[in-house]
Structures are given as C-alpha cells and as structure tokens.
Amino acid sequence: MTGPFVTRRAGLLALPLLAGCSVLDRPYVETLRYPLQPARPAAMPVAMPASAVRGGRPRRxxxxxxxxxxxxxxDARGLRVIRADGTERLDPYAEWVGPPNELVEEQLRRWLAASGLFGGIVAQGTRARTDLVLEGEVTALEADLRDGQSRAGIAVLLLAGDDGGGGRVVGQWAVIGRAPLPASTNPDGPPPGAIAASGTEALAGALTALEDALRAHA
Known part of the structure; x- marks a missing residue:
C-alpha cells in the first residue's frame, strides 16, 4: 500500500512545479503608461484682466x-477601444497614468486657469469665496474604430456658489471632442501610442468647447 501512495503523492507534488514552469516561461510584457496632457492652442483667446478694460470691470x-x-x-486606466464589430477592449498592457476622470479633472483645472475667464480656480473644501461651482462626469474617452475617431466627453452642471443662489443651476452642457485615428489593419486598432495621442487631442477639443460655453458666465 505504501508504494502506490508514495507514487501518487509524488505525482501530485509535481503538478505545481509543472504549473510554475509554464508561468516562468511566459514572456514578460512591459506595461506602457501614457499621460493625458492636451496642449492649449496658442491661437485661443485669453480673457483680458479687469485692469486692462477701459472704465473698469467687476472682478472675475x-x-x-x-x-x-x-x-x-x-474608471479603468487601460486604453479603451471599440472595435469595428462594436465589441470593447481594454488594453491590459497600455494605460493612462491615472484614472481617466482624475486626469481629465486636473487638465480641466489647468485649462480654465490658463483661459483667464475666472478670478480663481479652487478645489472643493476651500474657505475662499466661491461664485460658481462646476460638477460633472467624464462620459467618454475611447478610440472608436467604427468611424476612425477618438472621442472625449464631459457632462457638467454649473451652479451658483456663495452669492445666495443656494446651488441654483446656472448652466448645463455635454461636450464631446473628436480626433482622427491613424488607419490600421489590426482589428484592435493602431499602436497604443497613436491611440493615446488621438485621445489627448480629442480631450483638447472637449475642453475648448466647454471653455466656450463657460465664457458667457465669466
């Protein structure tokens, strides 16, 4: 009885070793990480400071x-692709450097600060006087192979702040930026670097549209 028991036990112990060999033999694939930092076009208008306006102007x-x-x-970092057949793919080895909504929020702050439309851009929890409050959702950040474009979408509400408006809705917009994708015969689309660059350009379009919408309320 000891012979078969020992033989069987030895075979069971060998199984994890064999499984471990298959994992060790798997080739290492480096994860690529891309920033999401759209450049503000130099030709975009910048609001003039109040001191430069003849006759004066109320503070921004x-x-x-x-x-x-x-x-x-x-909420996932992987580059998101919609294939030609409508199925979705998150690249397991190519991703944004952070959660997309957090990266878009950071770039929205930088973009609006550079616009000169507002006297200040502050974060939630500040004790500073707040005239307007912007809240919203990132609705799209994807490469769509069906039309060969990347899309970046943001939906926002603009609310009254500390002026006694009591959170009254001042404006509501849903903006979408688009950018072309390079042609590719790969069913998963062009290389990750091209997808990330196209998504970044699409976000620049969405931020431009949102800035234009907010201009009337600055």
Missing part, C-alpha cells in the same frame, strides 16, 4: 471644480 468670478465622476466603464 471664482470657480470651484468638484471632483469629476467616471461614467460606467470609464
């Missing part, structure tokens, strides 16, 4: 930006 409002939420499916 202070804007609070609350954290942008992520729409379902947009």
């Amino acid at each position: 409002p202070t804007l609070m930006i609350r954290g942008l939420r992520a729409a379902p499916g947009l």
Whole structure:
C-alpha cells in the first residue's frame, strides 16, 4: 500500500512545479503608461484682466471644480477601444497614468486657469469665496474604430456658489471632442501610442468647447 501512495503523492507534488514552469516561461510584457496632457492652442483667446478694460470691470468670478465622476466603464486606466464589430477592449498592457476622470479633472483645472475667464480656480473644501461651482462626469474617452475617431466627453452642471443662489443651476452642457485615428489593419486598432495621442487631442477639443460655453458666465 505504501508504494502506490508514495507514487501518487509524488505525482501530485509535481503538478505545481509543472504549473510554475509554464508561468516562468511566459514572456514578460512591459506595461506602457501614457499621460493625458492636451496642449492649449496658442491661437485661443485669453480673457483680458479687469485692469486692462477701459472704465473698469467687476472682478472675475471664482470657480470651484468638484471632483469629476467616471461614467460606467470609464474608471479603468487601460486604453479603451471599440472595435469595428462594436465589441470593447481594454488594453491590459497600455494605460493612462491615472484614472481617466482624475486626469481629465486636473487638465480641466489647468485649462480654465490658463483661459483667464475666472478670478480663481479652487478645489472643493476651500474657505475662499466661491461664485460658481462646476460638477460633472467624464462620459467618454475611447478610440472608436467604427468611424476612425477618438472621442472625449464631459457632462457638467454649473451652479451658483456663495452669492445666495443656494446651488441654483446656472448652466448645463455635454461636450464631446473628436480626433482622427491613424488607419490600421489590426482589428484592435493602431499602436497604443497613436491611440493615446488621438485621445489627448480629442480631450483638447472637449475642453475648448466647454471653455466656450463657460465664457458667457465669466
């Protein structure tokens, strides 16, 4: 009885070793990480400071930006591709450097600060006077192979701040930026670097559209 028992035990012990060999033999694939930092076009208008306006002008409002939420499916870092057949793919080895909604929020702050539309851009929890409050959601950040474009979408509410408005809705917009994708015969689309660059360009378009919408309230 000891012979078969020993033989069987030895065979069972060998199984993990064999499984371990298959893992060790798997080739290492480096994960690529891409920033999401759209460049503001130099030709875009910048609001003039109040001191430069003849006759004076009331101070520019202070804007609070609350954290942008992520729409379902947009909380993952992997580059998101919609294939020609409509199926979705998250690249396991190519991703943004952070959660997309957090990266878009950071770039929204930088973009609006550079616009000169507001006297200040502050974060939630500040004790500074807040005239307007912006909150919203990142609704799209994807490469769509069906039309050969990347899309970046943001939906926002603009609310009255500390002026006694009591959170009254001042404006509501859903903006989408688009950018072309390079042609590719790969069913998963062009290389990750091209997808990330196209997504960044699409976000620049969305931020431009949002700035234009907010201009009337600055």
